[in-house]
Amino acid sequence: MDIKLSEDQNLLQDTAARFMQRECGFEFLRDIENNSNTGFCPHMWRSFAEMGWLGINLPEEYGGMGMTMVDNVILLRELGRKICPSPLLHTVVTAGESISRCGTEVQKRELLPSIVAGTSVYAFAFQELSRFFHPSHIRCEAKVEGDAYVISGRKMFVEFADRADTLLVVARTGGPAINRKDSSGLTMFLVDRHSVGVTCELMPTMSRDRQYEVVFDNVRVPESCILGNVDRAWADLEPAIQKTAIALCAYTNGAGFEMHARATQYAKDRVQFDRPIGQMMTIQMYLAQSIMELYGADTLTLFTASNMDQGLNVRGYVGKMKAFCAETVCRNMDTGSQIFGGMGYMEDHDTTLYLRRGKQLELMLGGTEYWLEVIAEEIIDRQPVNLS
Amino acid sequence: MNFEWSEAEKAYRSEVVAFLEEHVTEEVRGSWLVDTPARIEFVSKMAAKGWLGQGFPEKYGGTPSTTPFAQYILNVELDRFNAPIVGKNVGTIARTILHVGSESLKLDFLPKIFNNEGQWALTYSEPSAGTDLGNISTFAENKGDHLEVNGMKHYITSAHFCDWYWMVVKTSHELPKHKNLSLIIVDANSPGISIAPMYCVGTTTAERTNQVFFDRVKVPNSRIVGELNQGFYYMMQAIDYERFAIIAAAQHNRRFHKILEYFKEVDFAGERPLTDDPVSRSQMARLASRVEVGNMLERLCMCIAAERVPSVEASMNKAWGAMMHDETCSLAENILGPYGCLAKGSPYAALQGYIMEEYLMAGHGRIAAGGVDTAKTIIARRLLGLPNSFAPPVLSAR
Ligand SMILES: Cc1cc2nc3c(=O)[nH]c(=O)nc-3n(C[C@H](O)[C@H](O)[C@H](O)COP(=O)(O)OP(=O)(O)OC[C@H]3O[C@@H](n4cnc5c(N)ncnc54)[C@H](O)[C@@H]3O)c2cc1C
């Protein structure tokens, strides 16, 4: 066993850290929040492509780097430290992985190289008008009409939808779900964002990112837009979502580490009662508790990624990882802000960018309730425990 | 023992409720920290009923109160109606003036407070004097018949519309820490005062607070409250009242019930969180018991306050309240899933973004007005008799 980074991984980490340090400061973040109509910087996106980051896990035969999920975690953690806004997660991980996993040869040849090159952005149209993430809550429908499908429905929290070229839409083709655990009857479609009948409306959020409500009003798409098997999308999509969850947790942990480092530095610098506030046991306990949780979260994320790289079934680990990282990092944003005292709650103070993202990162890609149920299924309903 | 209100208290409460039903308009609702004409008019109507000065001597404009709980009953009902509560003006300022102020300050300011003439800003915090208020450095120099104030304060809520600053300044370079501060009243329109806004994290409805700069501001000696250089002790006692008067459990109840009622009604395409989801049900039920405990700590605090300054109980009330703010908002967000993060302006935002905004400011209660850490320290020291952790090691002192 060895948790040291390889030379290449060190290089990746350093390159990413240096790039983020240089390009993704608070002024940049505020400018994106307040003035950008895309929610990310297209110029930076091109740099991502040039550095090969947009092909990180994609197969080499389609232009990707063919790197591991552990590498992805190392990269995303650096992006997360500087809470860098970009459509990488759903373009490269969710869509990239779904296409490489179940696309036809034609689709792979056509679509993957343009992801790697940074010339096409994907948005993930999954969540609907439900608090729940489980696919049984999907009602958006795709009906056969001759040699085409007609999609009707409403998708929520479609990040970067307005700027995306393609929407990865999960729609119902096999009738309504029979219960809350039913994940059958779904099909993935790759829909041109500019198709007739697609409209996007911005949903203003706490972190001021770009989430959209997307309405599909009888959107006709050819059969060639289907990705994977009809009615059986979940078998391909669930592993892609697991990968997305790992990348998201890596990002989230990075954000948590950065907030923690800032709070720790502040605890050393801020003097009250003639001593740095970090000399007070209360502050030490807050910071010690948080860093212990962050170490746990980070190691669990790397472990899950590494197991995935080995081709093992990681469903239970993904559940534990997502549930733990999400809650932990959000709480860490809260205690971190608290250490900054009044400043931690002033709009102009930079750490409020982290505070505003904590809860939202926790609730993205399925709230904790969803992932707890995944864990329960794995530990209670499935996995036999060998106590000897 | 008797937890029931007396007949007189019940009658008073009905009177309050009837008054609020008549006078709390949409403009009055939620005007907590903003000085709107509707708010002033509303509070003046309460003043006309004699409700602001209850329990204070009549010679200063007070009115006899039928019960020591009158102020509490009033605040709970005000809060239930989402109207501005009777807060620092009466709870902190009038009380301190009554206890330590000169006769002329009492005659001058108490009737004004009870008639709702003019607004006040608590003016303590400075960049290097946060939790450590003993470290205040804004200086008031003795110029014979007046003081001359120079320095800067920050996080001063209400400064942009107040008439007076209720302010603690340093008045001696020689005396030791804590014995060198004085409490003064400064006219907001005195020459030499300027302010700059500071906004709390959030969206359009974010709270505003202020930086306030004092440049050679003249304050007559008659505006010194109590004795010179005793300001720290007056401020500490006043903060005990503030913990209780401003950070009351009633707020947390209202927040909890507002969210509970919303969850009963809200319908996500046919799913209702509290009727259809056993997990949310049980989480809200558990929270309900914790919110109820907050009510108990507040009752405890009230009963003690009828007899003495409730410093330990006020600290418990304060700390628990801040925890409930946090727990309630965080749970509400979790139950809503991604919808918990929507801001005002989205048709899907829960309670028009209220839950999200409240979540962001939950941490504020953990640090302001003597935060959770300070409250717990007070409990450990004053209730449990544990030694001051800043003092030298006890054994080597022997
Ligand atoms: C089941 C068991 C097995 C043990 N086995 C061994 C053994 O094999 N060998 C051995 O040498 N010892 C052993 N111990 C003793 C153990 O190491 C001591 O109990 C421990 O060091 C704490 O010391 P104490 O009990 O004197 O408590 P104290 O040191 O008096 O501490 C009392 C409380 O104060 C807290 N506290 C103390 N100092 C600080 C501080 N600076 N900051 C914050 N909080 C503080 C502690 O956390 C604790 O809550 C064992 C104890 C137990 C319970």
Ligand SMILES: Cc1cc2nc3c(=O)[nH]c(=O)nc-3n(C[C@H](O)[C@H](O)[C@H](O)COP(=O)(O)OP(=O)(O)OC[C@H]3O[C@@H](n4cnc5c(N)ncnc54)[C@H](O)[C@@H]3O)c2cc1C
């Ligand atoms: C929205 C808002 C409105 C406010 N309104 C007013 C107002 O109207 N008037 C006014 O005078 N002030 C006001 N304040 C200021 C508020 O009272 C201070 O923020 C508070 O006293 C904390 O001071 P600080 O921000 O300097 O934090 P610090 O004192 O620097 O504290 C930083 C952190 O250290 C912790 N800490 C400090 N000392 C200790 C200790 N001894 N033990 C354990 N932990 C400790 C704190 O809990 C906090 O987590 C307001 C603040 C806010 C955010």
